[in-house]
Amino acid sequence: MNARIVLATRNAGKLREFRALLASSPGLSGVDLEGAVIDAGSAGCAEIPETGLSFEENSLIKARAVAEQTGLPAVADDSGLSVDVLGGAPGIFSARWAGASASDESNLRLLLEQLADIAPEHRGAAFVCVASLVVPDAHGGPAQEFTTTGRLEGRLLLQPQGLGGFGYDPILQPSGETRSTAELSMEEKNAISHRGQAFAALREHVVEALTP
Template sequence: MTARIVLATRNPGKLREFRALLSASPQLQGRDLDAEVIDAATAGCPDVPETGISFEENSLLKARAVAAQTGLPAVADDSGLAVEVLGGAPGIFSARWAGARASDEANLRLLLEQLADIAPAHRSAAFVCVASLVIPDAQGGPLREFTTTGRLEGTLLREPQGLGGFGYDPILQPAGETRSTAELSMQEKNAISHRGKAFAALREHVVEALGA
């Protein structure tokens, strides 16, 4: 069965979230989203260097590259954690804060160490996501591009809580919550998360790209 759209990521957590979000669309009920929505590795796409200086630039770079390589509609996002007292860092460097090949655990631990002396009142942070959809034209015409942004405001905990999610999820407590993002169900997380908001804003265009 031929895939219809590629999510430009090798992160299985992002792929699960994206499929879950799409599965809630009435137009896609009964569709085999595991076959129709695949990741970059399954599509045979190499990693796309994130050479942009903003979330939007990196998101579009990845979506354009994967759409060009596959001839299929491509969705990409660039997401990160913006910490107020760090001037918005780690930002676009969130996935490699502790080094180019650092694990999620290493990134998280380094950030906690850097904020060890920061009082709760000054531990405000937000997850930020810019998502892009690029639809190539089968007849060689111009690309169609859509870009959306989502934010999840919260406070950074002093220690990780919860086993769900990925990245910095265990240390961000969303505003109004008593749990970390890693303690939320996927449905709860998608309803409020930065990525959920950005992908939800793209959903109408993605559904159209899937021919539904």
């Protein structure tokens, strides 16, 4: 099987999570996912501005652009942290909360500073993810598009905990957990995470795209 799919990201953490999720799919048994699932950089895609005003808009913008640039099926997601006392912010600005070229650590530290005087009982938050799959039509017809949503509820810790994951993982403690998201194994995280939920809901369509 030589079919490939592009994950519209240059984030190595997202690529690892997506491949790990697909690895448990019976329809892909024996498939070399490192060769079949590539990132936007490996596919030679240009940077895609996230000009949408919602997670869904940004997700579809990226998936459509990558599918058009490569001619391959493309999966994209837009995700972020929604904090109750901030009215849902950082939201779509999560990756650049501390500035356009901010690091994960800078974003995380700024958010903790902004919430420093917020009591634990008011630190409710959730990771939200919208994932999209765009499959070009081999005969030039309209592409197929699928969109799914995932949400991981929890609360924000006072300080980072754990070395795993990326982004805001070290400060979100999922509901019912004593650990931060960054302290979960990849398997545990994929089983409950916003991205895991959204990607899992797309999995059947991704398997079809990889096994024409």
